[in-house]
Amino acid sequence: MSDQETVDPFRDTVRAAAERRDALAKLRVQAAEAYDSAGLPTRHVERWKFTDLRGLRRLGFAEAHTVDAPRLPDHVLSGEGVRLVLVNGRVSPSLSQLDALPEGVRVRSIAAAIQAEDESVADRLTLDAGFTDAPLAALNTAALEDGWMIDVAPGARVEAPLHLIFLAQNDASESAAACLPRLVLSVGEGASLSVLESHVGAGVGATFSNSVSEIAVGADARLGHYVLQHERTDSYHIASTAIRLDERAVYDGFVLQLGAALARREVRALLAGEAASLTINGAYLGDGERLVDNTLYTDHAAPATVSAETFKGVLDHRARGVFQAKTRVQRAAQQTDAHQLHKALLLADGAEVDAKPELEIYADDVACAHGATAGDLDRDQLFYLRARGVPENQARAMLIEAFMLDSVEAVTDEAAREALRAALAAKLSDMEGIGA
């Protein structure tokens, strides 16, 4: 093993961050210790068994610079929405529409709060967002610069969606830029909000985006959360999202992963209140040697809670898909309804998927199911299209799109559905010849 692989690329950053004496000082020290003692996860850690971060170690890192001229790529989610843009983890006032915020929505920059020596900012953040063995979340906390704190007032029914754009831009090709965006989102009791999220890359070099989101949905509130990950294909994307749902809260989520060399989105959802309901569906596309990982941990802690998780993946060439979904039903969570399903389309012999749905049930009156399938395109369907004159490449692309669209169609929010559909169609037409 070379030195580069043994030396932790973030050790110095984290140690330096622990010296900072700002409003987050205490949290930074704890987080730095947590990161230092664990280091980057290796495949010996059960939750990282299928996803290897050694490539990340080999990248040389520079601290993400401030970008003078951020360039928003075209492939962010389309449609109306109030834009809030982070560039390399820092708020971009020029690209953000902070003066157009809908009524009932309060948005603050974390950096501004630190700057103002607002001690309360530390109360809004946790060391690891509730994740266990989460050195990457700790890395974010130790060294974080900025991000959003968004609060929706109780009872506010927000019509216009918020569009959170996470841009990673590296203008130097020789080293990768690391950015550590943070999001704290709280939807008050009885409120309702839709959030679109675009994670995109620009510039000439690789980036490493390691974001942490802490989301709380209050009693009787609703959050629609629709995420596009379309980073540069040489970049690393790690996202840790913690969600807490109170009584009768509804979280409707979808994640479409189309880019990055390695992407891992990890969600930890706690259904804390009775009759809370969580939907997280997703679709992803892998080609070349890319890896796409969706890891979910869903914890039913209250009665009559519902969770539904359906993911669909398309993998070509030597790409790999990882789906780990563990659902725990605590003893108190009677009448829980929990479903997990993963379907993969493997277009080449070298493509691979590791799907591991898991149920851990301590209550006796529950309805739980999980499943996973993997296969190639349907030959009868291909022939049917070709017999109608559609060339083979196009027929394959149509069937791949149909496979993924099927899951997008289930998104209840119409604007989000259209935006996701357009993002998927654009990507597929860009990569003509997938599966050929």
Place this chain on the structure above:
Amino acid sequence: MALLEIKNLHAEVGGQEILKGIDLTVNPGEVHAIMGPNGSGKSTLSYALAGREGYEPTQGGVLFDGKDLMEMAPEERACEGLFLAFQYPVELPGVGGTTFLKHALNAKRKYHGEDELDAMAFVKQLRAKAKELNMSDEMLKRPVNVGFSGGEKKRNETLQMAVLEPRLAILDETDSGLDIDALKIVADGVNKLRSPERAFVVITHYQRLLDYIVPDHVHVLSKGRIVSSGGKELALELEKNGYADFVDAA
């Protein structure tokens, strides 16, 4: 020139010879019926002509408008004007009916060096054709054949034929699974498409369909060969006496 000329066609499925020397000539404007018992090779013939994988010709040849059909990919055959109405139309979840037909028609136009259709004009034309087949706009929007009844699927095949305007249509057991009302709608649709330039090969087990789509020529297929050919009266004879005479003769 003949539109379709099959000469001594042999074909294998899974290493087993199913077609054992078919000869058939179809001229523009003609309707040929191919009748035969189960296992005689009717569907193999239609799939071999359409170019389905696994239905491999081993001897003989097929000329379509003077061109070697067997050398063409399935999509080229379709673009050249061959249409197979499937016995079991395939469901395409996630592919809307209108999108499907637009892709098919534009592929054909592109093949012939024509511009893509204007989307509005296409939808208007499609709706008019669908209406004649008693198909609602809603059916056009739904994913192709998903949740369709047997009759709806066959009507959808007929609609595709009407939109793609083939030179030769092969109807593979189009009557199977249809009640009499659905059969009439489909047959009406086919009859409207009859023209001096267009030919049909109607493959069927039963004579019933031929009451509605009246053929010029009837052929009996048995054990991979055409064992008898005649006019439409041959179909009536088969209806009366069954296939036993021909099966024994083969």
